[in-house]
Amino acid sequence: MQAMRQWHALAAMVWLLAAILPAAAFAATNTVEGVKLTTPDTYGSCSAVSDTLTLENTSPGVRRVVGQVFIQYVTAAGRIDVPGGFYPVDVTLQPGGIHQITVNYPPASQWPVYSSTNPVRELHIDVQLEIVVNGFFVGSLGYGQDWDIFCFGDFPPPPAFQGCTPGYWKNHLAAWGSVSPSVKVNSVFSGAYLDSKLGNASLKDALSFKGGSPLAGAQQILLRAAVAAYLNASSAGVDYPLTTQQVIDQVNAALNTTDRSYVIDTASQLDSFNNLGCPLN
CATH class of the missing domain: 2.60.40.3880 (Immunoglobulin-like)
Incomplete structure (x- = not known):
């Protein structure tokens, strides 16, 4: 007591x-x-x-x-x-x-x-x-x-954050602003275990990654969500819960490990943010 x-x-x-x-x-x-x-x-x-x-x-x-x-x-x-x-x-x-x-x-x-x-x-x-x-x-x-x-005591309601899905960004290239769809994945994200083929893909192509069972498949799932997260954080019209640097840091941390579960968990977290509701036309 x-x-x-x-x-x-x-x-x-x-x-x-x-x-x-x-x-x-x-x-x-x-x-x-x-x-x-x-x-x-x-x-x-x-x-x-x-x-x-x-x-x-x-x-x-x-x-x-x-x-x-x-x-x-x-x-x-x-x-x-x-x-x-x-x-x-x-x-x-x-x-x-x-x-x-x-x-x-x-x-x-x-x-x-x-x-x-x-x-x-x-x-x-x-x-x-x-x-x-x-x-x-x-x-x-x-x-x-x-x-x-x-x-302690009353807490404020969760902020009304926003996020657009990979599908939105794939079909609305004009909304990318200063980010070029042809920029390579490895010019934004990096990591000791980033699959070289995935790293050489364009940001636009990464939005169509399908995923799979090995580590490279998990990285596809991650990068699909990561590119959308990066675009959301870069957009002045989206109130995203992460900054671009926070997105990069989280993704790079996942690409620096061979732990597939960690890669998938990071992708899931970003995916949840990307589905908060898109305010863009």
Whole structure:
């Protein structure tokens, strides 16, 4: 009972700070083996959409960072993984190099309350990274830099975001604006495991990819959704939930893994955004 009262007090303090300070006003930094990681601190927000982590190589040598970032709901029964909330990391940083990782949150209306007697809603973001130099593990990064987002009381309705499907973009080339349909896929998206044939296809052709069972088939499904997502994010007439850079980062992360399930999950998330309703003629 005493522990629960203390937890309530902590949640109330976080919420009080959130009422005074802007969301994610603070940042936590830590440097291990020349790699500096900057993450948000715990904050209160019922309208949190995303946060960004930054990796910076401050050393004179090359650093490879591998691991994962994942999001979980916090409940009295334990933590529950957020669907689509897993972000694998495998990036090589040259001296002075910077890499950003954007994690996206579901609307607060989808967060479960902590318990029937505690209405606090909470997300926990965990960062588990390792630093590799010349093929050898040299240090861990991110442990202790996890953060939480609290939502207490009433929460706003989900934003009325919009998104047009791959079929729309395939049949409305005039709506592409400054993006050329003939641009190659690999000029927008990249990844260590991107199938070369798919990478050399045009953005327009990618909208007709059919999919299949092997990894290349999963990448077809991903790229079909990814091109539509990129066009949605690029369009001034579509209020898409992601920026173009966030689309690119998510797709590139999926193309940097051989985990077919992760590729499909990323495609499914983008596909759900692409079906939010198209405002274009």
